[in-house]
Amino acid sequence: MRTIAELETxxxxxxxxxxxxxxxxxxxxxxxxxxxEEAFRRRVLVPRVLRNVGKRDLAVxxxxxxxxxxVLLSPTAFHRxxxxxxxxxxxxxxxxxxxxxxxxxxxxxxxxDIVAAAREVTDDPALWFQLYLQPDREFTKAVxxxxxxxxxxxxxxxxxxxxxxxxxxxxxxxxxxxxxELSVENMRDDTGRVRDIEMPAELTWTDVEWLRTISGLPxxxxxILHPSDAxxxxxxxxxxxxxxxxxxxxxxxxxxxxxxxxxxxxxxxGAIPLILDGGVRRGTDVVKxxxxxxxxxxxxRPALWGLAAxxxxxxxxxxxxLREEVDRAFALCGAADxxxxxxxxxx
Ligand SMILES: Cc1cc2nc3c(=O)[nH]c(=O)nc-3n(C[C@H](O)[C@H](O)[C@H](O)COP(=O)(O)O)c2cc1C
Ligand SMILES: CCCCC(=O)C(=O)O
Numbered sequence: 111m112r113t114i115a116e117l118e119t120x121x122x123x124x125x126x127x128x129x130x131x132x133x134x135x136x137x138x139x140x141x142x143x144x145x146x147e148e149a150f151r152r153r154v155l156v157p158r159v160l161r162n163v164g165k166r167d168l169a170v171x172x173x174x175x176x177x178x179x180x181v182l183l184s185p186t187a188f189h190r191x192x193x194x195x196x197x198x199x200x201x202x203x204x205x206x207x208x209x210x211x212x213x214x215x216x217x218x219x220x221x222x223d224i225v226a227a228a229r230e231v232t233d234d235p236a237l238w239f240q241l242y243l244q245p246d247r248e249f250t251k252a253v254x255x256x257x258x259x260x261x262x263x264x265x266x267x268x269x270x271x272x273x274x275x276x277x278x279x280x281x282x283x284x285x286x287x288x289x290x291e292l293s294v295e296n297m298r299d300d301t302g303r304v305r306d307i308e309m310p311a312e313l314t315w316t317d318v319e320w321l322r323t324i325s326g327l328p329x330x331x332x333x334i335l336h337p338s339d340a341x342x343x344x345x346x347x348x349x350x351x352x353x354x355x356x357x358x359x360x361x362x363x364x365x366x367x368x369x370x371x372x373x374x375x376x377x378x379x380g381a382i383p384l385i386l387d388g389g390v391r392r393g394t395d396v397v398k399x400x401x402x403x404x405x406x407x408x409x410x411r412p413a414l415w416g417l418a419a420x421x422x423x424x425x426x427x428x429x430x431x432l433r434e435e436v437d438r439a440f441a442l443c444g445a446a447d448x449x450x451x452x453x454x455x456x457x
Pocket of ligand 1: 132134185186214215240355357358408411
């Protein structure tokens with residue numbers, strides 16, 4: 111099995127340079143992009159021993175969805191730029207691994223087809239749907255109803271994108287839109303026209319309340335870094351948070367997610383599950399995040415590298431490689447299950 115770094119090299123060889131840069135890049139100086147990975151490297155593990163780790167169980171449950179391991183696929187745009195099978199390939203790999211795929215609102219495949227691909231693999235796949243609440247509420251509602259009818263199990267509202275981050279690689283490359291043969295299929299309105307995704311600058315907590323009145327699905331907020339916002343999210347009754355800086359693609363100089371996690375975890379105090387994403391590349395990264403208060407982690411770019419390198423098989427390589435590393439790291443840290451990972455293991 112190849113490492114994520116090796117899959118990135120393979121992906122880079124296959125992708126058009128502008129598409130590679132779109133996936134790999136971040137905002138501004140890319141300080142936050144680098145900081146996410148660096149924050150893992152800076153922390154070391156202080157393992158416990160003699161704890162009988164002969165039988166290990168990596169499974170977790172999040173917002174009503176079972177995961178075979180504490181790793182899920184964070185939402186990423188435009189999978190058909192990476193591979194002709196696009197989101198269908200990603201969904202099959204997630205279903206095969208028994209984990210959640212968060213489908214991006216900017217997916218290049220219709221949600222009904224994505225769910226169908228996952229159902230070829232397993233009866234009851236866990237697909238969540240990420241959205242940017244659009245200024246047109248009736249349209250937003252229609253998109254949510256469509257995703258619900260298709261069978262998604264939770265909604266993930268991205269809240270770190272009041273405006274679009276400035277990705278300077280994309281500006282330099284002139285990559286500002288999808289090629290004409292691809293479109294964001296879940297943005298079709300009832301006339302069949304594909305709408306542009308608008309970044310919702312006017313969003314407030316009132317909109318989160320509104321969302322709770324129109325959907326019975328669990329709602330998670332993605333892009334929380336400040337402990338005060340985490341407290342407000344608990345009060346708003348959401349089912350979980352994604353501690354995320356959008357992979358360094360929105361506010362450059364934003365705190366790395368591992369540096370943000372402890373304060374958010376202490377603010378939430380176990381009331382709702384936390385998912386951390388940004389810079390997770392190794393099983394030991396997963397262990398560090400769980401030890402400091404996450405219930406699971408999300409991966410963004412690694413899945414895109416697997417997808418570009420080898421479609422479903424490539425994403426499977428990423429997920430199974432991580433599973434093997436997570437399992438080994440649990441054992442070597444003296445933890446038989448996620449509850450066995452505590453803050454004393456990390457320095
Ligand atoms: C190419 C790309 C596209 C992304 N598209 C979305 C998106 O549509 N919606 C969203 O909420 N986050 C999006 N993200 C952010 C990811 O969900 C996630 O927060 C981030 O990739 C995690 O960092 P990592 O790539 O280091 O794992 C995107 C990230 C990348 C790299
Ligand atoms: C309108 C596409 C949004 C994609 C996104 O969120 C990202 O590239 O980070």
